[in-house]
Amino acid sequence: MSAVEKAVRREPVIELIGLNKWFGAFHVLKDVNLRVYEGERIVVCGPSGSGKSTMIRCINQLEVNQEGTVIVGGRSFSKDEKANTEIRRDIGMVFQSFNLFPHLTILENCTFALTWVKQMPKDEAEALAMEFLTRVRIPEQARKYPMQLSGGQQQRVAIARALCMRPKIMLFDEPTASLDPEMINEVLATMIELAESGMTMVVVTHEMGFARKVADRVIFMDQGEIVEEAPPELFFARPQYDRTQLFLSQIL
Amino acid sequence: MNTLSPPQAAHLTDTPDTVKVFVPAAARAAPSSTLGAAAWIRKNMFSSVPSAFLTILGIWVVYTVLNGFIGWAWTNAVWEASSRRDCLDKVGNAGACWPGVVVWIPNLIYGLYPKDEVWRINLAFALLIVWLVPLWLPRVHSKVAIGLSMVLLFPLFASYMFMGGEKGAIWTALIAVGLTGFLWTVLTAVTETLWGVPVLRMVARKFGATTAEAESRIGQVVLLALFGVALFIVFELDFVEVRTRVWGGLFLTMVISGFGIAFSLPAGIVLALGRRSKMPVISLLCTTFIELFRSVPLITILFMFNTMLPLFLPAGVEVNQLLRAIVAVCLFASAYMAEIVRGGLQAIPRGQYEAASAMGLGFWQSTALIIMPQALKIMIPNIVGNFIGLFKDTTLVSIIGLLDLLSMARAVGQDTLWIGLFIEPFFFITVIYFVFCFAMSQYSMNLEKRLNTGHKR
Numbered sequence: 001m002s003a004v005e006k007a008v009r010r011e012p013v014i015e016l017i018g019l020n021k022w023f024g025a026f027h028v029l030k031d032v033n034l035r036v037y038e039g040e041r042i043v044v045c046g047p048s049g050s051g052k053s054t055m056i057r058c059i060n061q062l063e064v065n066q067e068g069t070v071i072v073g074g075r076s077f078s079k080d081e082k083a084n085t086e087i088r089r090d091i092g093m094v095f096q097s098f099n100l101f102p103h104l105t106i107l108e109n110c111t112f113a114l115t116w117v118k119q120m121p122k123d124e125a126e127a128l129a130m131e132f133l134t135r136v137r138i139p140e141q142a143r144k145y146p147m148q149l150s151g152g153q154q155q156r157v158a159i160a161r162a163l164c165m166r167p168k169i170m171l172f173d174e175p176t177a178s179l180d181p182e183m184i185n186e187v188l189a190t191m192i193e194l195a196e197s198g199m200t201m202v203v204v205t206h207e208m209g210f211a212r213k214v215a216d217r218v219i220f221m222d223q224g225e226i227v228e229e230a231p232p233e234l235f236f237a238r239p240q241y242d243r244t245q246l247f248l249s250q251i252l
Numbered sequence: 253m254n255t256l257s258p259p260q261a262a263h264l265t266d267t268p269d270t271v272k273v274f275v276p277a278a279a280r281a282a283p284s285s286t287l288g289a290a291a292w293i294r295k296n297m298f299s300s301v302p303s304a305f306l307t308i309l310g311i312w313v314v315y316t317v318l319n320g321f322i323g324w325a326w327t328n329a330v331w332e333a334s335s336r337r338d339c340l341d342k343v344g345n346a347g348a349c350w351p352g353v354v355v356w357i358p359n360l361i362y363g364l365y366p367k368d369e370v371w372r373i374n375l376a377f378a379l380l381i382v383w384l385v386p387l388w389l390p391r392v393h394s395k396v397a398i399g400l401s402m403v404l405l406f407p408l409f410a411s412y413m414f415m416g417g418e419k420g421a422i423w424t425a426l427i428a429v430g431l432t433g434f435l436w437t438v439l440t441a442v443t444e445t446l447w448g449v450p451v452l453r454m455v456a457r458k459f460g461a462t463t464a465e466a467e468s469r470i471g472q473v474v475l476l477a478l479f480g481v482a483l484f485i486v487f488e489l490d491f492v493e494v495r496t497r498v499w500g501g502l503f504l505t506m507v508i509s510g511f512g513i514a515f516s517l518p519a520g521i522v523l524a525l526g527r528r529s530k531m532p533v534i535s536l537l538c539t540t541f542i543e544l545f546r547s548v549p550l551i552t553i554l555f556m557f558n559t560m561l562p563l564f565l566p567a568g569v570e571v572n573q574l575l576r577a578i579v580a581v582c583l584f585a586s587a588y589m590a591e592i593v594r595g596g597l598q599a600i601p602r603g604q605y606e607a608a609s610a611m612g613l614g615f616w617q618s619t620a621l622i623i624m625p626q627a628l629k630i631m632i633p634n635i636v637g638n639f640i641g642l643f644k645d646t647t648l649v650s651i652i653g654l655l656d657l658l659s660m661a662r663a664v665g666q667d668t669l670w671i672g673l674f675i676e677p678f679f680f681i682t683v684i685y686f687v688f689c690f691a692m693s694q695y696s697m698n699l700e701k702r703l704n705t706g707h708k709r
Contacts, residue, residue, distance in 0.1 A: 062606050089612035099607035103626050113611040
């Protein structure tokens with residue numbers, strides 16, 4: 001089933017409508033509109049400062065947009081922080097700097113939200129966490145602390161931690177940007193597996209190999225706008241805009 | 253860059269047919285001349301002529317000071333005398349006159365507290381130690397609850413033990429609450445050590461509770477029964493009133509600094525969070541409080557509370573002088589603590605808040621469970637440093653006429669028998685201050701080591 005067919009059949013799980021955001025006087029996002037359907041994999045790329053990270057952070061409202069609406073799973077974010085927290089529980093996020101909790105072990109990092117947010121009993125939470133740690137292939141590190149792991153391992157823990165909450169959507173904000181080249185592949189491999197399992201994913205990354213292999217759509221952003229949006233075959237072979245061509249010529 | 257197909261592949265095609273195998277060299281032992289005590293001494297103490305000179309000079313200085321000190325404090329010291337005149341006749345100023353200090357030790361520790369009632373202080377501190385012990389027992393799990401109960405409930409009970417006198421209905425109940433906390437702590441420590449279950453849950457299970465709800469309901473009844481027992485005990489207690497005016501010495505120092513320490517940390521956390529709040533009114537209030545109390549010397553605040561507060565209060569309302577001093581110290585200490593906590597909070601990267609928030613934790617959950625534990629851990633040296641400073645700063649209450657340890661030491665030299673005896677009592681209280689402060693400092697180092705989970709690589 002192509003992305004277009006999916007679009008026709010299903011309701012979007014993420015919908016950004018007329019998103020505008022300013023940092024002080026600086027206009028970071030200009031009228032951004034985006035629909036993501038269930039099971040879709042979106043790769044967002046663009047030069048630094050193009051607003052791609054800000055956009056993905058608006059999806060779970062780590063950044064609050066001044067204008068426009070963000071709807072996730074049919075519920076739109078509002079001023080009601082309690083309701084927003086509820087919506088966030090369906091969205092997993094993986095950060096560039098991992099953001100594991102350094103004072104907790106790997107296992108505790110994964111069970112933390114399960115016990116405190118979902119009130120799951122401890123043994124049940126640990127079993128679930130071990131299941132996901134096995135899936136990202138580091139169950140043997142469960143008792144260690146984050147600082148004892150390599151960057152690639154930490155990022156895989158971060159993925160497992162997000163998955164433990166059984167999110168409907170996973171957001172990746174430059175997950176491999178602060179990793180050594182040798183560790184990038186192990187993280188990408190985990191992400192590809194996740195994509196193959198049918199997870200809805202929005203990934204900000206410069207890994208064009210990943211985009212080619214996994215993405216249903218590639219989105220190119222510049223100056224706070226979505227410039228180009230196309231399936232990877234088209235995006236890489238025949239970019240429509242000169243700006244996209246310039247960008248691709250610089251990074252490929 | 254396409255990292256999925258190895259980029260090195262292109263280069264490998266240019267290499268010759270035979271590929272060289274990389275074998276790392278074996279590690280060798282370090283040269284023997286750089287190991288051992290002799291090598292260490294040579295390297296660190298006698299590496300050059302100036303270094304050797306400084307080493308010898310240092311040894312000479314230490315020897316001279318120690319030699320003089322031991323001569324005064326031990327070799328030439330007088331151990332038996334009935335007055336300072338006696339001492340001076342025996343050795344003059346060459347040796348210390350310890351009998352004056354020995355005679356005054358009870359006063360240095362308890363101030364002018366009646367001798368027959370001193371056991372109340374001892375008993376209260378013994379209870380405090382018993383309350384503290386479970387915190388070190390490895391099998392006890394309810395450490396947070398025990399610690400909190402100690403900080404919050406011990407003062408209720410201790411204040412009656414120290415003060416005594418008439419107790420109205422409300423105060424009786426409060427004292428009983430304090431005692432209930434103590435009984436609960438002891439029982440919990442015992443049951444958790446022996447059977448691994450807190451006392452309330454154990455009793456509830458004995459009564460056949462199976463669900464968590466039933467357990468907590470029966471637990472509450474048990475707690476109430478415990479309160480009843482405590483109430484009965486408190487009802488039977490009848491202590492003579494000892495006015496706070498006669499409290500003094502180390503005891504008073506510990507009461508004031510104990511309140512300051514116990515109050516300043518939670519108050520500091522609240523103030524620091526308030527100052528960082530996005531709500532302008534709260535932020536402004538907290539900032540004003542912190543800056544006001546931080547920019548005024550403690551002596552000034554003590555004077556303010558001591559002499560000016562009564563002017564603002566309605567006629568007839570009198571607040572105990574000790575209480576005024578304690579409130580002043582508490583407010584001053586919490587303003588300082590607030591800035592320490594804020595510093596710690598600022599050291600936590602934004603990503604930690606974001607990760608917690610992305611996982612669906614609310615503000616209070618992420619602050620209490622993610623941010624504070626990390627921030628407090630970073631702040632341990634500063635917090636304990638502040639506690640140590642506070643402990644020593646309480647000497648300032650002597651200025652408003654409270655008889656703390658320092659005032660009592662000064663009183664020795666004003667005793668007609670021991671007139672002019674100042675150095676020895678001051679030396680004695682120096683040792684006391686050192687023991688307390690050094691213990692706190694060591695405890696903080698120990699705590700840091702135990703909590704270190706590799707923030708620093």
